[in-house]
Amino acid sequence: MSFLESIRVSLRSIKANKLRSFLTMLGIIIGVSAVIAMVAIGEGASSNVASQINGLGSNLLIVSPGQARQGNVSLGAASLNTLTLTDATAISKKDSIAGVAPYVTKQGQVVWKDQSYTTTVEGSTQDYPQVRNLTVQMGRFFNRFEVQGQANVAVVGPEIVSNLFGSNTNPIGQMVQINQMPFTIVGVLTSQGSSGMTNNDDRVVIPITTAMNRLFNQTKIRTVYVSAKSADLMDQAQFDIEQAIRAEHHLTPKTPDDFQISSQTQILSTAQGVTSVMTNLLSGIAAISLIVGGIGIMNIMLVSVTERTREIGIRKAIGATRGDILRQFLIESVTLSLFGGILGILLGVGGAELVGKLANMAVSISLKPVLYAFFSSMLVGVVFGVYPARKAAQLKPIDALRFE
Amino acid sequence: MKSVIEIEDIKKVYYIGDQEIQALRGVSLNIEEGDFVAIMGPSGSGKSTMMNVIGCLDKPSSGEFYLDGYPISKAHDDDLALIRNQKIGFVFQSFNLLPRTTAVENVELPLLYAGVSAKERRKRAIQALDHVGLGTRLFNKPNELSGGQQQRVSIARALVNNPVILMADEPTGALDTKTSIEIMGIFQELNDAGKTVILVTHEPDIAEYAKRVVRFRDGEVVSNEPVLNRRIVKREEEVVI
Numbered sequence: 001m002s003f004l005e006s007i008r009v010s011l012r013s014i015k016a017n018k019l020r021s022f023l024t025m026l027g028i029i030i031g032v033s034a035v036i037a038m039v040a041i042g043e044g045a046s047s048n049v050a051s052q053i054n055g056l057g058s059n060l061l062i063v064s065p066g067q068a069r070q071g072n073v074s075l076g077a078a079s080l081n082t083l084t085l086t087d088a089t090a091i092s093k094k095d096s097i098a099g100v101a102p103y104v105t106k107q108g109q110v111v112w113k114d115q116s117y118t119t120t121v122e123g124s125t126q127d128y129p130q131v132r133n134l135t136v137q138m139g140r141f142f143n144r145f146e147v148q149g150q151a152n153v154a155v156v157g158p159e160i161v162s163n164l165f166g167s168n169t170n171p172i173g174q175m176v177q178i179n180q181m182p183f184t185i186v187g188v189l190t191s192q193g194s195s196g197m198t199n200n201d202d203r204v205v206i207p208i209t210t211a212m213n214r215l216f217n218q219t220k221i222r223t224v225y226v227s228a229k230s231a232d233l234m235d236q237a238q239f240d241i242e243q244a245i246r247a248e249h250h251l252t253p254k255t256p257d258d259f260q261i262s263s264q265t266q267i268l269s270t271a272q273g274v275t276s277v278m279t280n281l282l283s284g285i286a287a288i289s290l291i292v293g294g295i296g297i298m299n300i301m302l303v304s305v306t307e308r309t310r311e312i313g314i315r316k317a318i319g320a321t322r323g324d325i326l327r328q329f330l331i332e333s334v335t336l337s338l339f340g341g342i343l344g345i346l347l348g349v350g351g352a353e354l355v356g357k358l359a360n361m362a363v364s365i366s367l368k369p370v371l372y373a374f375f376s377s378m379l380v381g382v383v384f385g386v387y388p389a390r391k392a393a394q395l396k397p398i399d400a401l402r403f404e
Numbered sequence: 405m406k407s408v409i410e411i412e413d414i415k416k417v418y419y420i421g422d423q424e425i426q427a428l429r430g431v432s433l434n435i436e437e438g439d440f441v442a443i444m445g446p447s448g449s450g451k452s453t454m455m456n457v458i459g460c461l462d463k464p465s466s467g468e469f470y471l472d473g474y475p476i477s478k479a480h481d482d483d484l485a486l487i488r489n490q491k492i493g494f495v496f497q498s499f500n501l502l503p504r505t506t507a508v509e510n511v512e513l514p515l516l517y518a519g520v521s522a523k524e525r526r527k528r529a530i531q532a533l534d535h536v537g538l539g540t541r542l543f544n545k546p547n548e549l550s551g552g553q554q555q556r557v558s559i560a561r562a563l564v565n566n567p568v569i570l571m572a573d574e575p576t577g578a579l580d581t582k583t584s585i586e587i588m589g590i591f592q593e594l595n596d597a598g599k600t601v602i603l604v605t606h607e608p609d610i611a612e613y614a615k616r617v618v619r620f621r622d623g624e625v626v627s628n629e630p631v632l633n634r635r636i637v638k639r640e641e642e643v644v645i
Contacts (some may be wrong), residue, residue, distance in 0.1 A: 005516055016504045314500045317461060318561070319489020319517040321482045397488075398461045401500065 006324070010331040017304075021336060024300040027293025028340030028380065029347060032373045034286035036348025036365070041355060042279030044363035049271045053264055055133060055192070059098070059231055061238060062267075063091070063224040063245070066258040081220035082249065082258045085208070088125075088224050090248045094240035096233045099127035101225040104211055104218065110160060110204060111177040117163045120203045121178060123211025124225075131227040139172040139187030147207040150214060154178065155187040159202040178204065179215060234263060283369075287376075293340070294380035301333050301388035312392050313400025326393035333385025334378060341377025345370055407470075408568050408600050409435035409458060414467030416453050416623075427453040428464065429623040435569075435602065440595040442603045442611035442631075445620030452573070454620065455604045459492055459571045460484045472568045489517050493562025497574035499554040501546040507533060507557045508542040514565045532560035536590060552583035559590055569600045576610055588613040589637030613637070 014021045065082045088102040101124045108121035126144050129135060142153045156164075156171065165171050174185050183206065192200035212218050228237035238261050245259055305312070312325055349365055356363035416428040427450050435441055445451040456462035457469065460476055463484075469476040472491055479487070493514075494500075501510045511529040520528070533539055536556040546554055555575060562570055572591065576584035592613060595601045603614055611617050612635045619627040 002519065009516070012505075310500070311502055314502060315513070315517075316485065317459075317488060317494050317500070318514045319485055319565075321485040321517075323482070324485075324517060396462075398456050401461070401496070 003327070006327045006331055007335075009328050010335055013308075013328075014332060014335060020300065020304070024297055024336050025340035025343065027296035028290065028337050028377050029293075029344040031286060031290030031293040032341050032344025032377055033346075033348035033351055034289055035283055035373050036345055036369055037352040037355065038282035038286050039279060039369040040348070040352035040363045040365045041361060042275060042282055043366060044352075044356065044361060046272050046275035046279065047364050048362040049275055050268055053268045053271060056225075056264060059228040059234060059237075060131065060264045061226045061228060061234070061241060062262050062264075063087075063226060063241060064222065064260050064262070065220075066256075066260055083221040083224055083245075084219065085212070085221065087245050087248050088221070090244040091224065091226055091241050092127075094237070094244055096228055096237040096240050098227045098229045099131045100227075101125050101128040101131040102208055102221045103128075103223045103225055104208060104216060104221055106211075106216055108179050108204070108215070110156075110164060111180075112164045112174060115164050117160060119157075119160060121211065121215070122203055122205045123208035123216070124205060125208055127227075128205065128225075131225045134192075135190040136187040137190040139185070141187055141205075142207055147209055150209040151207060152181065152183045152210060152214075153186045153207065154183040155189060155205045156185055157189045157201040157203045158191045159199060160204060161188055178206070181215060234265075238263065290373075290376060290380060293377075294337070294384040297333055297337055297381065298384035298388060301329065301385060302391070304332075305329065305388050305392040308392075309395060309400045309403040312395050313397050313403065316395070316397035317401060322393040325395075326389045329389035329392045330382070330385050333389065334381035337377045337381030337385075338374075341374050344377065345373055348373070405436040405438065407434050408437050408472050409433065409602075410468075410470040411458075412468040414457060414464040414469060416450075416457065416462070417465045426623055428457070430467070431623070431625055433618065433625060433628070435600065437568075437600055438595070438598055440591070440601045440603070440613075440615040442605055442614035442617045443620065444605060444608070444611050444617055446606070448622075449620040450623040451604055451606075451620045453623075455571065455573050455602075458569075458602060459494060460488050485517075489514055490565060491568040493565065493567040493570045495555070495558050495562050495570065495572040495575045497577035499546070499551075499558045499578070501554055501557055501561075503546055506543045506545055507538060507549065507560075510546070510557055511561045511564050514561060518565060528564055529560070532564040533557070535563065536560045550583075551579050552586060555579060555583075555587055556590070559587070563594070563599075569602055570594065572601065572603045574605055575603065576605070576607070584610065585637055588635075592637055609635070 063083065083102070085102060088100050091097060092100040104123040106121055107118060110117050110119055125147050126142060129141050136155065137158075139155070141155055142151065146153050154176065161171050164176070165174065171185050171188055176183055176185060189201070189205070206215070226237065226241060228234050241261055242257065246257065249258060251258065315325065352363045352365060355361060411431060411433040414428055414431045415426070418425040418427055431450070431454065443451045443454060453462070457464050458471075460471065464477055467477065471487065474487065476484070476487070502513070508526065508529045511532050512525045515525040515528060530539070530542060533542055536559050538553060538556050538560065541549060541553060546557070549557065570591070575591075576587055579587060588610065591601050591603065595615075601614070603611070605611055612631055612633065614631055615634065616628070616630050618625055
């Protein structure tokens with residue numbers, strides 16, 4: 001019997017037992033769709049994290065104060081208050097640096113007429129939009145002179161506009177009170193949406209000089225965002241920042257840095273490390289369910305061999321060889337698991353999309369897990385189909401015919 | 405006349421647990437081409453074992469067996485499958501048709517394993533079903549056919565590969581008298597057209613449709629003689645092979 005005929009015979013027998021075939025496939029369907037959906041959601045989360053981190057700004061380096069030490073005891077990251085505005089100015093003089101945005105932040109209350117709203121007040125420089133990938137949708141960002149002159153100007157996020165002014169008032173030029181100090185609104189930020197727990201649209205940005213000296217009364221800076229001129233210059237920029245701050249702090253060559261520099265790629269790899277562990281864990285669980293599905297196939301195929309003993313006897317009596325029977329049952333189990341695999345892929349892709357829509361999560365479906373699921377379901381069919389098929393092939397025709 | 409079955413001192417021993425059962429104790433038998441032989445005997449006489457050996461479903465423990473000149477005793481399982489496919493047509497008491505499969509597909513089955521093309525298979529299956537008078541029930545499934553019709557389908561299946569011998573194991577066992585006579589009529593027509601028929605039965609009146617009766621008892625042939633008053637089924641039309 002030709003291979004094509006074997007396939008036809010197997011397909012016919014699968015079609016003749018639709019419900020049983022479907023139930024057999026169910027294990028594989030669930031296994032494969034779980035693999036696909038888990039990987040898609042995991043990769044979606046990981047690329048989401050990556051895009052959030054990239055969204056922090058391009059070629060970003062983050063400078064923060066070092067750890068204070070008392071003897072041999074560390075007091076934790078950023079426990080020193082060593083960074084100042086002059087450090088930022090020193091950094092900005094280096095060639096590899098495109099922009100420097102020292103950054104301070106506190107909660108503050110914004111009041112307009114009888115409306116009040118509590119939000120995050122951020123102080124930074126005119127480089128802040130470039131360094132942190134922000135744009136202004138209306139009006140303008142404050143400029144260098146306003147930073148130097150400690151001007152009372154503010155750029156607000158869209159969330160402030162909708163909460164304070166509503167849609168009927170043009171916010172540009174409006175006078176608001178931030179912590180009882182008057183500010184003129186000069187611009188509105190373009191909406192960025194949320195990243196993780198933070199709503200990027202819910203903030204007010206004012207010149208850092210104004211914030212430190214007049215609003216918050218603080219002299220130390222917790223964070224300086226720095227952008228390098230290009231991705232290739234990241235290492236050079238890190239070196240330059242180090243040199244600039246060490247010179248500014250008059251550190252001798254033997255003294256360790258009293259600050260730390262972290263780059264976007266470092267944060268990215270940490271975050272992706274976490275998500276890839278999650279993805280591996282989930283797909284591991286899904287792979288186990290695929291094996292369980294395979295055992296399900298073997299189980300049903302064994303039942304099917306027993307149930308169809310008579311059919312096997314008839315086929316053998318009229319001339320089917322061992323090979324013919326082996327092929328028929330093996331093709332049956334491979335077809336079942338392959339069908340199950342394809343249905344599982346469709347279900348997994350659909351399920352991932354659905355979860356993405358409902359839970360507002362990013363999903364990313366790539367070809368690799370789909371191919372992996374397809375071939376592993378085929379493998380499951382072969383591996384778990386061999387034993388029942390051999391059992392069927394080895395039945396003696398007279399025993400099989402006598403079977404009731 | 406040429407011998408299609410040559411059996412020389414065949415023995416068959418079974419073991420059930422550690423109990424030895426001698427189903428055949430040295431049987432010798434010759435069946436010539438064109439013969440119509442009824443094998444009879446009480447249950448346990450070895451007639452079913454004989455049927456299985458002649459049908460190449462089982463191999464004898466010792467002795468020589470030639471089917472159409474081929475040595476069967478030492479043939480490999482796959483060779484036996486080929487011989488069953490090419491040289492033997494089976495008709496069983498319980499019909500043994502594949503369930504949920506149409507008549508024409510059931511009849512095509514031996515041709516499928518013989519590697520005949522789909523188109524040729526269909527053509528020959530329809531021809532065979534026509535010959536047994538079921539040309540109008542081609543696409544009915546076994547559960548949509550009467551017992552007599554099912555047995556005709558299985559006869560068509562047995563014939564479709566144009567085998568050397570036709571083996572019928574209690575072919576009328578599950579049928580009423582009238583249908584039984586019709587079925588015996590088909591066998592007689594096929595035999596008249598030159599087909600060798602071997603019939604296993606325990607009903608003496610069914611055996612009387614054959615030309616010769618071989619009686620078994622305790623695993624041995626006790627008699628082998630022609631039927632004296634042979635019953636002939638009156639036929640309405642000629643069956644052509």
